[in-house]
Amino acid sequence: MRLLIADAVHSYRRFVKQVLESTGDLKVVGEAADGEEVVRLAQQSKPDVVLMDIDLPDLDGLEAIRRIKAAQPGTKVIMLSLLDGETYRKAAAKLGADAFLLKGAEISELLSVVGWGRPAPRHRVCKGGGVCPNLAKIL
């Protein structure tokens, strides 16, 4: 399986590449640092899967999904985000993203979303929401 990784941070791309390629079945065919680059590389290298940060410079991840999906509908696009949020998920899904995953998710989850190994039971949900829990429930 051929993958393209898009993230503004080089060390993050390097780490994810290391993890994916350690499986032996996955090959990272390109790395992009911004939205324009990921769209261009997607057209050039024709990857099976694009792993892309939602918050990319120049052209944000959401617009990049739209362009990639318009040109190559068969390419699987997985959005990565530091923060969970219904708005992000819905926007990404509406534009054709195939999955939405948090950057801190477990590697096994990342691999299964990519399509390697067993399918993930569910996508990781961000912990630590913004409100005090209703402790009356414990009572």
Added chain:
Amino acid sequence: MSEPRKDPLRFAHSISHPVRLCRCTTSRAAKAAPRMYFCFIVEEQYRHDSMPMVIAERLLQWGHTVDLLEPSETVTCLSDLTRKGYDAYVLKTVAGGPGLSILQAAEAVGIPTINNSRSISLVRDKTIASAFAHAQGLPVPRTYFIAHPRLLRKIPEKDYPLVVKPTNGSSCRGIYRLSSPADLAKLEIAAPHPCFFLAQHYVENAGYDIKLYVIGKDVYSVARKSPLHPEVEVEEQLIPLRSEWRKLARRVGEIFGLDIYGLDVVETSNGPVVVDINDFPSFGHVPGAVSHVSNYILQIAEQARLKRRKATIKIALQPQFSDHPAPVLGGGPIPEAIARCVRRRDEWKSGSR
């Protein structure tokens, strides 16, 4: 989250009591939850840091009451500890700081603490943490304790390369790498006095540190630049979590008894190796960390409150209390519950029920 706070919370000097933080707006969700009362022991070193003050602020925003106690500036009346009615004491410790004594005192009189004093004692001195971790079978490098850098000469050559660090160090300060005994000639250690050192065998690794942050059972991994590898470019950021890191992090928590903690690991060819453990770390780059830690503290305090309530009711229902009035334990729902139980028991005895 370790940057200096722009808007430090108020501290009073030359006072004899903790400082009560002023309550801000209360969220609707917080109104549904029981009000809790916390005492944050803030060591002098952290009074301008964001952690743990941001947690205190968040609890306050949620409608709970928070007192700040700065041990170096406060006279703490130990006779009044139970009368204060705190649901929990919270401490982010500093090696050698006075906060731990107060935390231990609170724990001794039955007040919940976060983290507990035993756990903090085990991790705040790296000598103890290292020996304990090794004895418990955790993957830690072979480590020597030295009271003075001149003793480095006595460490066998086979244990090189070495990493030398102060036993009370923090934030990656004062860490040196020695490739061979020949490096001892040019070693100039700048360390605070009094200070002892650890000399750890350097394990070959990926060239960057992984900080594992743990809140209860939840683990987050953040890649971090290693002080021993300044040449490796790493932007500090949340990275996907390896299952072996999660297992290791939880194991450390179980062994040390920590609730809120962090550990530094390096990835080696033999798997992850633990090089440091801290209670109450900064949780930098962990999304939603302030709310998550605050929620977790509330849960611990609430569970402890429920446990106390159950224990008190149990005591009140014991036969030895049959000829005595209900015990008086202060205001609030606990005495009411006891009184209700005792009333019912008396009604049964008198046959009116």
